[in-house]
Structures are given as structure tokens and as C-alpha cells.
Amino acid sequence: MFLHPAKSLSRRHVLQAALAAASSGVLPQAGAQGLTGPAYEVSKWTGPMSAFALLDTTGKTWRLADLRGRAVLLNFWASWCEPCRAEMPTLQQVADLYGPDKLLVLAINFKEQPARAIRFAQSTGVTLPVLLDINGQQARQWGVKVFPTTLTLDSHGQPRQRVQGEVDWTSPAAEKLIAGLLKP
Template identity: 50%
Template sequence: MARSQPAGALLRPWPKSQATPGLALPGFEGPGWSLAEAKGRPVLLNFWASWCEPCRAEMPSLELLAQRHEREGLLVLAVNQRETDAAIRRYLQLMPISLPVLRDLDGSTSRAWGARVLPTTVALGRDGKALFTVMGELDWTGPQARQWIAPLFS
């Protein structure tokens, strides 16, 4: 099981020698989703769990980021790691979000994308290729996040 990351976020470029994994996941009480659907759009894949305090803390700023950059086509997806429908439902009742929630039922998608600690967010360019990973909690509306995500919109 993934550990939660201590306070502070760490940016890691995606290894040039590592291919971008595929992604096709069921949705939580909604449609499933595959990476092919995002062609031409920048994407943030946020790997999280309801028991992860840093995940819960950063979720509102991720949602605000998605709203602020909707015109630029940004798609932010919340990929829940290995939790039951009941656990996700309880979380969403306490903290409703409008981000699409996808289910990584067995953790294999999180492993393929290098999400060994939570939260982990992977940024993909408009070409569908992974650019970088942010490990740990980040204020996605703050200056550090703005600097990191700026290349997604160029």
C-alpha cells in the first residue's frame, strides 16, 4: 500500500527512457475513461486515497485549478487507489468535488505510473506524453504550481 508523502512537494521529470503507460479505468458512479479521450488536451492525473490527509488537503486546490484552466482544455482526473465504493462515497459526501473520479481497483495503474506515495500527480502534455511527476501535497493555485504547469499550456 502506498504511503502518504511528508509535507512539501517534489517535482521529478518523467524519465526520457520510460514510455508513458496506457490508462483505461472505470469511473466511480460515472463513465470510465481512457487516455485516448484526452487527445490534444493537457492532463493531470492525481493519485489519491480518502485516508491520505495530504490528498484531502490538496483536493480543493486541484479542483480550482481545473476550473481556472478549463478554457485551455486542462483535464484533472482524480484516480482513487484501491478503495471501496463505500469509502469513496463517504469521502465525497464530506468533500464533494466535481473532478472525475476514476477507480484503480488493484493498484496496478498507480504502480505503472510510479505513484508509490500519495498524493502523486502526473502531468501529461497535449501529445499524451508524461512530462513530470509531483510527489506530495501541493497548493495547485500557488506560485510553485503555476510555474510547474505553465509548459502544459504552451
């Protein structure tokens, strides 16, 4: 799990925490977790949910109210965050697999200049909508303090899970999370 630089832990401490959590059964065992990468934690999320109007890198405005009717992954990330960069290809893959009408994946960039977010997306082939949280206000309002963090909404617009840390979104464990969002 990667914390904001001001609150970062040493890799050794992160790995020790991941091993302890995995041995206690707290963490999902699927995917490339544990010693090969940062751990992730899934918890129930009931909010806070604040309305937003964020621009993406193409100039389109995205609003929370416009997302109803489809399951949504709101992924808070930054290009300086190695676990964020590592999980981005699997977010793109799952978005491509389900399509935006069924599962919308929004990559919300944390406090970076638009040019940097655009360069990252172009250099990695990411075609997900990249929304810009230039001053970090949305991350604060939604209680995001760990990067990456993915907040999930079901197709009725109800909050479901908070996923903190790097996830292989193509793994069986992530597939179960997504399936729960798609239920009518």
C-alpha cells in the same frame, strides 16, 4: 510527503527532510510547504506510461488515448491520506479555473471501495472525475509509490513531471508547472 502506510516515515523525519531539501534549493518555495505541511518534489517524468481503461464513479470509462489534445493532471490519492485530502480543494480550484477543455484533472483513487471514494467526493464538494484504481494496478504500472502523486501530461499526450507530495495547485509554483503543459 506521505508514503503508503507500509513505508511511512515519522512526521519528524518528513519535516527534517523537507527542511534539508528546502535549504538546498531542491523544493519550490511557494505555497504552504515546509513546516506548515508536507513537502513536495517535482521531477522530470518520462514514463512509464501504460494504456488504461478506468471507470469513474459515474460509470464512465476513461482511456489514456482519449486525453490527447489537452493538458492533464493525473492525481493518485486515497481518502486515508491526509496530504491527499489537504490538496484536493486546490486541485478542484485549478480544474474549475482552466476548465476541462484546457486542463483536465483526473483524481485516481487508490485501492478503495467505490462507495468510499464517492462519499469523500460528496462530503468535500469535489466534482472532478474520480477514477477507480480498485486493485492498485494503475498505480503500480505508472510507478506511483508515494501519495499523493500527480503525473502531468502536456496537450500532445507527452509525460512531463512527477509531483510527489502535497501541493497547493493554486500557488505560483504550480501555475508555472501548468503553464508549461499548456504550451503548444
